[in-house]
Amino acid sequence: MTAAPNEVADRVRGAISSLKKSNVRDRPLVEVLELSHQLADAMKFFFGSLDQTIHGEFKYIADFIHKAKDEISDLCPNEISGERIPGASLELDAVVRDTEAATETIMTEAETLMCADISDPAAYKEQVDAAMMRMIEACSFQDLTGQRVNKVVTTLRHIEERVTAFSTALGVTDSAREETKEEIRDREQLLNGPAIDGPEVAQDDIDAMFAEAPDASQDDIDALFD
Amino acid sequence: MAVDMSMPVLVVDDYKTMIRIITNLLKQLGFENIEDAADGKEAFAKMQGNNYGLVISDWNMEPMTGYELLREVRADDKLKATPFIMVTAESKTENVIAAKKAGVNNYIVKPFNAATLKGKITAVLGEF
Numbered sequence: 357m358t359a360a361p362n363e364v365a366d367r368v369r370g371a372i373s374s375l376k377k378s379n380v381r382d383r384p385l386v387e388v389l390e391l392s393h394q395l396a397d398a399m400k401f402f403f404g405s406l407d408q409t410i411h412g413e414f415k416y417i418a419d420f421i422h423k424a425k426d427e428i429s430d431l432c433p434n435e436i437s438g439e440r441i442p443g444a445s446l447e448l449d450a451v452v453r454d455t456e457a458a459t460e461t462i463m464t465e466a467e468t469l470m471c472a473d474i475s476d477p478a479a480y481k482e483q484v485d486a487a488m489m490r491m492i493e494a495c496s497f498q499d500l501t502g503q504r505v506n507k508v509v510t511t512l513r514h515i516e517e518r519v520t521a522f523s524t525a526l527g528v529t530d531s532a533r534e535e536t537k538e539e540i541r542d543r544e545q546l547l548n549g550p551a552i553d554g555p556e557v558a559q560d561d562i563d564a565m566f567a568e569a570p571d572a573s574q575d576d577i578d579a580l581f582d
Numbered sequence: 583m584a585v586d587m588s589m590p591v592l593v594v595d596d597y598k599t600m601i602r603i604i605t606n607l608l609k610q611l612g613f614e615n616i617e618d619a620a621d622g623k624e625a626f627a628k629m630q631g632n633n634y635g636l637v638i639s640d641w642n643m644e645p646m647t648g649y650e651l652l653r654e655v656r657a658d659d660k661l662k663a664t665p666f667i668m669v670t671a672e673s674k675t676e677n678v679i680a681a682k683k684a685g686v687n688n689y690i691v692k693p694f695n696a697a698t699l700k701g702k703i704t705a706v707l708g709e710f
Contacts (some may be wrong), residue, residue: 462604463602467606470606528600546674548674555692559690559694562691
């Protein structure tokens, strides 16, 4: 059992104090040796407890590192970085490809119809029907992209659960960090992107701003939002 | 004053599909001379060499956003009177206010339809 730091200090202090009080010159050799022995015992006790304390601290650190390694293993980082994230990237690439292809089909059919010859109504109707069918077929992309996006969302949720469990187990909190260049640009250029549930400011409200105050000063604009 | 439907119109967007959509809509409205640029920097360079009667621009583009393009245009003596309509998914109040303060003539939030585009162009250029 490790002695309390105060007890160790008291012993050393006591041994030194004894030595100071005694006049080594006048004491018999036996007494001098006895005092030296007491000091040696006190120092031995001190360094022994120091070893115990240091050992205890190192053991605590080793145990923590071991636990952190176990938590990191539970994250399955290799699976996440080697399979899940690349898989999600491929799915999103496919979503972009699928939507581009569908958009191309739909727009081409629409543009062709807008330039179609309408002099022969029957032929024109046949052309329109065929084009509409191809456009309807192209809309099937939504089913595939929906499935792909769901897979990506599943991956993101998996990663979120793992990271949350990891940070909770280790008691990790977010540290302050500097903005990246991209974040600074996004903030300075007001790049918020499309809102989740549609435009935050409706077109009608925007129109009202421009109609009521076509040459508005900053005060006029601010007043519209009071 | 009647709108000159042959005046060059510049459409600025980094998505080819959106350029195609707006171009088609403008053609349906009767505009004949439509050009495009993929970002603000390319657009500003084109504007130096061409007198566009209208600019329709997206906001989020690289390397130069539509917001930066608008400010550059309004700061340029030769270009500052160019009618400029923002067509963008940026729909926060701060975006609308910033664009208004920078001198945009009108602002359309995506998604939009042909009627909205016609209405805003009419508001900026007059009936056509």
